[in-house]
Amino acid sequence: xxxxxxxxxxxxxxxxxxxxxxxxxxxxxxxxxxxxxxxxxxxxxxxxxxxxxxxxxxxxxxxxxxxxxxxxxxxxxxxxxxxxxxxxxxxxxxxxxxxxxxxxxxxxxxxxxxxxxxxxxxxxxxxxxxxxxxxxxxxxxxxxxxxxxxxxxxxxxxxxxxxxxxxxxxxxxxxxxxxxxxxxxxxxxxxxxxxxxxxxxxxxxxxxxxxxxxxxxxxxxxxxxxxxxxxxxxxxxxxxxxxxxxxxxxxxxxxxxxxxxxxxxxxxxxxxxxxxxxxxxxxxxxxxxxxxxxxxx
Numbered sequence: 001x002x003x004x005x006x007x008x009x010x011x012x013x014x015x016x017x018x019x020x021x022x023x024x025x026x027x028x029x030x031x032x033x034x035x036x037x038x039x040x041x042x043x044x045x046x047x048x049x050x051x052x053x054x055x056x057x058x059x060x061x062x063x064x065x066x067x068x069x070x071x072x073x074x075x076x077x078x079x080x081x082x083x084x085x086x087x088x089x090x091x092x093x094x095x096x097x098x099x100x101x102x103x104x105x106x107x108x109x110x111x112x113x114x115x116x117x118x119x120x121x122x123x124x125x126x127x128x129x130x131x132x133x134x135x136x137x138x139x140x141x142x143x144x145x146x147x148x149x150x151x152x153x154x155x156x157x158x159x160x161x162x163x164x165x166x167x168x169x170x171x172x173x174x175x176x177x178x179x180x181x182x183x184x185x186x187x188x189x190x191x192x193x194x195x196x197x198x199x200x201x202x203x204x205x206x207x208x209x210x211x212x213x214x215x216x217x218x219x220x221x222x223x224x225x226x227x228x229x230x231x232x233x234x235x236x237x238x239x240x241x242x243x244x245x246x247x248x249x250x251x252x253x254x255x256x257x258x259x260x261x262x263x264x265x266x267x268x269x270x271x272x273x274x275x276x277x278x279x280x281x282x283x284x285x286x287x288x289x290x291x292x293x294x295x296x297x
Contacts, residue, residue, distance in 0.1 A: 004162055007192035011250075014164035015196065017044065018204045020052045020082065028052040030080040030100070040074030040107075042236045043211030045100055049110040051204040052082040053096040061094050061114035063203055067240045068110040078102050092116045124244070124280040125272065134188035134252050137168040140175075147176050165209050166192050175216065178225040183259035183269075185220070187213045188252050195250040205249040206282060210241055210271065215288040218259040218267025224292070235289045237266070247273075247281040265291050 005013075013034050020028040030048035033041070046068050054063060074080060081101045088095040093115050100108040141162065169175060170186040189209055195201055215234055216226040224232050247253065254276070259269040271284035 010162060010164040011191050011193040011195065014191070014205065015201060018047050018051045018201065018208065020048060020055060023081070026056055026084040026086065028055065028082045030082060032076060032079055036076030038076055040076055041211065042070055042239070043208045045074055045080065045108045046110065046211065046239055047204045047208035048080060049082055049098040049100055049108060050112055050207050051200065053084055053098050053112045054200045056084050056086060056096060057094045057114045060116055062117065062199065063112055063243055064115045065240070065242045066110055066112040068108055069238045070108055070236050072105060072107045074102055074107045080107070092118065128254065128274045128278040129186055129256055131170050131186045131254065134168045137170065137188065138172070140167045140169050140172060143172045144176065164191055165189055167212065169213070174220065175226050178223050180223055181220045183217050183220045185213055185217050185257045187255045189255060190252050191250045199246065202247060202249040203243060206273065207241055209249070210284045211236065211239065213255055214257050214269045214271050214284060214286045215267055217257045217269050218262045218290060220259070231293055233291045233293060237287050237289055239286045240284065242283045244283065245279050245281045247275050252276045253281065262290065265289055
């Protein structure tokens, strides 16, 4: 692969990462991320788990919700094994359980529900936040590289590295600087190159992206900087997604994240994901551990 990789190569690698390899009846293997070092990104495990579960239901049944618990940190040194349990298949709904393991130990449990689309009552949140458009914002990678000399994070080598998803934060500097602010954030995101048309791929990519910018909102009211592992040690505990409407993850989506509560070394956050035309396409919640190094948070 050429370096730096092209946007098309980055997205092709992401699609391959989420293309599960069959390993027998209702068993799949999740590939390792190219260049991955250390701990597996939680969004990857969720995305691979839902991608594996989608392989076991008819194509006319789309995932409408998933609920996951992170049990142990995964290692980038190994692939991940996914075992699927077919708990229910009805006329309109199916339910699957997924256990992700490494070295024989579970690292994530996930339950997902699938539905044949139907008709019924319909409403949604009526307001998409009045925020700058993505074309008026710099990519987070560009902002991070500009501030890289001032950032002394332990993972500094990763700052500004190109990735398959372009995130553009309205509150970009708040993620890089300490200080207190309201616990709400707005981030546009899309893949850096087109994706295949398969809706299952777009759901998996949204699941992958949804673990970013969520829990970090919990530290905004406190005088800390997200990502500074010398001060704050975060870890996701559980994660849930509801898919509401069809969408494309290679077109701009707005992720509005809020944290109504933090305490007892945990933070809670919720997110709403809107298409550019204002449709609410997904909702997300997450609780995570937030431990302040050497003191109270």
